[in-house]
Amino acid sequence: MxxxxxxxxxxxxxxxxxxxxxxxxxxxxxxxxxxxxxxxxxxxxxxxxxxxxxxxxxxxxxxxxxxxxxxxxxxxxxxxxxxxxxxxxxxxxxxxxxxxxxxxxxxxxxxxxxxxxxxxxxxxxxxxxxxxxxxxxxxxxxxxxxxxxxxxxxLEVSSITLDQEVEKERSGTDIESAPILVSIGRGIGKKEAIDQIMPLVEAVHGELSGSRPVCLDYKWLTEERQVGLSGKKVKPRVYIALGISGQIQHIAGMRGSKTVIAVNKDKDAPIFQECDYGIVGDLFQVVPKLVSALKQ
Amino acid sequence: MAINIVVLIKQIVDIDQLKTDPNSGEPLIQNIPLRIENLSKNSIEAAVQLKEKNGGKVTGIIFGTEKANSAMKEAYAMGVDEGFIITGYKGNNPAYTASIISNKIKELGNVDCVILGNQSADSYTGLLPGLLSTELNMNLLGNAVSISEEGGRFKIKRVLDEKDEIISAEKPCVISVTQEINQPRLPPVLQIMAAGRKPINASAAGAGNFETPKIVSNIAPKSDRKRQLFEDMDKGVAEVAKAIRGEMK
CATH class of the missing domain: 3.40.50.620 (HUPs)
Known part of the structure; x- marks a missing residue:
């Protein structure tokens, strides 16, 4: 063949x-x-x-x-x-x-x-x-x-003309090869809140990723960090979902993860059906506690 | 320039309401209501905005079933001027769909652009833009987050992984849009009532000789997650920290 x-x-x-x-x-x-x-x-x-x-x-x-x-x-x-x-x-x-x-x-x-x-x-x-x-x-x-x-x-000349090109800032990150991903959703509320998530990313020696709204609608993260059916399909050893409700579009991108941890205020969030460990609560209280527990 | 726009509208089962059988994993498709696919709403909104800016006409085409009337009425309320429903949709078969729709577009004649979603939410094939551009011999402008027209050329902005591009091409064009292009309008009640009285053109699709794949299975993937839920934060944190440490070794 x-x-x-x-x-x-x-x-x-x-x-x-x-x-x-x-x-x-x-x-x-x-x-x-x-x-x-x-x-x-x-x-x-x-x-x-x-x-x-x-x-x-x-x-x-x-x-x-x-x-x-x-x-x-x-x-x-x-x-x-x-x-x-x-x-x-x-x-x-x-x-x-x-x-x-x-x-x-x-x-x-x-x-x-x-x-x-x-x-x-x-x-x-x-x-x-x-x-x-x-x-x-x-x-x-x-x-x-x-x-x-x-x-x-x-290549022949295309009938489509490129009128303008805007290069994007790239962090050169490769979330597909990261062993541990800390992934953020709408639930973090605002871009500035990422600063409060970074200590956890560092404590687990992981990478930061996000859901479609976070990467495409609000642009809190660049698209190269988007996990989902229309983004990257990731299979880390640990996937930590913070403030992600768990739309099926997102689940399809992280289903291959070995262990899934979810933190969400909403007890009925669909992400809790797709996780190994779930904590119901405010992620801004959970994250610092988790960081200090990991440092012990 | 007044633009003659065709917008393609897809009606799908409301996949947000779709559940799968906990034992067999089979999708429980009975009694799930139909809705206009979200990207079709983005497409309608983009088409109507283009018309509002430049003048012209928006023609909606649905390749679907007898149940598509409600979807077309919703499209009318959003600003679509004329609608065609072609019945006989039997399921996901992009080549067949493209041949039925491109025949209709050829029949309409003088179309400047065809606007459609880049990848529908249910079947997610994303093939239709490429298929239609070849069958209709139109330039393909794919994955638009904005559309404009000037002197017979269409210009779009598209967002790629590593860069944003503004590209343009002579009409006629097939333009696929992504969900970030706009926020579809909620039509006022008066328009919804007027839409209800507007006639819809209906016809049946001719039989096509198109091979389809054999479905081996279509079931929910098995989830073997532990689903240990902690409402006591400190207990949860201790357990999670243990799990993470285990994986970091």
């Missing part, structure tokens, strides 16, 4: 390649500058696309590589990846499975798992899908010996 993996982030190709490489030849496509991240994972060849990536020109570039040559095309899920997956779906007329977090090849078919009903259920399907979008971080990358050759390819 021949597989193609696309991601504008080279590191997202590695896990999928690791999962696929024993079943056939795996090719990768990424953006120039990203290719070096995925050359030690047993790929047969990596294409690096030169130019400004937009949905339309990436789709054209993939067509030039000739998508009909491949048995299956895997796309790492992202805003760009989903746009491209839709375009491919329209051109090759195949079933597309989206947002898979696990899959197994079953002869001619593929068995996939993804969240449904907003994260309340897991939908397991079997199909002949040729295009699958995969949630980043679903498979652990493992290096192999040897180095993958790179082929450069030009």
């Amino acid at each position: 021949k597989f193609l993996i696309f991601s504008e982030d080279g590191s997202n190709i590695c896990g999928i390649a690791t999962k696929l490489r024993d079943n056939g030849e795996v090719y990768g496509v990424t953006i120039e500058g990203e290719e070096s991240k995925c050359l030690q994972y047993g790929l047969k060849e990596v294409y690096a696309l030169k130019g400004r990536p937009m949905g339309d020109n990436c789709f054209k570039a993939l067509n030039k590589i000739d998508l009909t040559n491949f048995d299956r095309i895997f796309i790492s899920s992202s805003p760009l990846g989903r746009d491209i997956a839709g375009m491919i779906a329209s051109s090759i007329r195949s079933i597309v499975i989206t947002e898979a977090f696990d899959f197994h090849l079953e002869g001619e078919n593929i068995r996939t798992k993804r969240f449904f009903f907003g994260g309340k259920t897991i939908l397991e399907e079997e199909s002949s899908a040729k295009v699958i979008t995969v949630q980043p971080g679903s498979f652990e990358p493992e290096k192999v010996d040897g180095n993958t050759p790179v082929t450069m390819a030009d």
Whole structure:
């Protein structure tokens, strides 16, 4: 079998390649500058696309590589990846499975798992899908010996113009690899209250993360720290949820955590159904007590 | 420039009210009311704002079931001018949905932009924007948090992980929006009453020959959490500190 993996982030190709490489030849496509991240994972060849990536020109570039040559095309899920997956779906007329977090090849078919009903259920399907979008971080990358050759390819000029670009302040944090996460929700009340949470983050040698409203609506934290169905899927050893009510959208992002601790004023908050230890109370009283207990 | 806008509206089961069977994990879907998907409300609001600013018309399309009338009336009350319900929706199959909706849009003709949510809350596929842009041969402006129009070009702001971008393209465009784009309006009672009297166009979808995946299972994931709840704060803190220390070793 021949597989193609696309991601504008080279590191997202590695896990999928690791999962696929024993079943056939795996090719990768990424953006120039990203290719070096995925050359030690047993790929047969990596294409690096030169130019400004937009949905339309990436789709054209993939067509030039000739998508009909491949048995299956895997796309790492992202805003760009989903746009491209839709375009491919329209051109090759195949079933597309989206947002898979696990899959197994079953002869001619593929068995996939993804969240449904907003994260309340897991939908397991079997199909002949040729295009699958995969949630980043679903498979652990493992290096192999040897180095993958790179082929450069030009991106055409997109019909979408980039008029302005505003780089964001990035802390360079990687909440997906943190062993302990302290995660905040609306319940902390205001951005300044983060100062009162930081002693706990330091005491557990963890990282700070947050819910969708905290990261996107109120912007108390940057988006790279957002946990949830639409954010990062995290699997820390300990996940400490402070003032997070536990909407299913959020639960779907932290379900893989080993131990979940929740602090919330509301005894009926749904997060208490999804935690190992829950404390009903004011988080601003609980946090300092917890910090001093941990220091003893 | 007056803009001819199509907005795509999805009606879903109210997933916030959806429970799963504690034993089998099966979703208990009977008797759950339907509602307009939140992102569709954001899309309607964005479309109506665009019309209010530039002039033009907003046409709503629902690919759904006979039960979609209430959703279309709500869309009318928010400012949608004309509505089409296509019945025959059988479930999540983006390729089929895209072919039905793009046929309708081609039939309407002269559409400047199609506005829809970037990823619906229930099935979460996010494929429709890309599918429609290819089938309708329109430029795709994805994940907008703001939309404007100037001289036949649409401009959006989108928020990516590492940066914010302002991008633009010639009309016609497919524009997908995220929930941060706006706060959908609550229509006044007079508009709701007027919406109730407004006619809705209905038609049935043609049969499509589209393969669908076989569903192996669709159940709630098992939660093996301990669920030890402490209302005594000090007791809780002691227990939690012990658990954290165990994991820090």
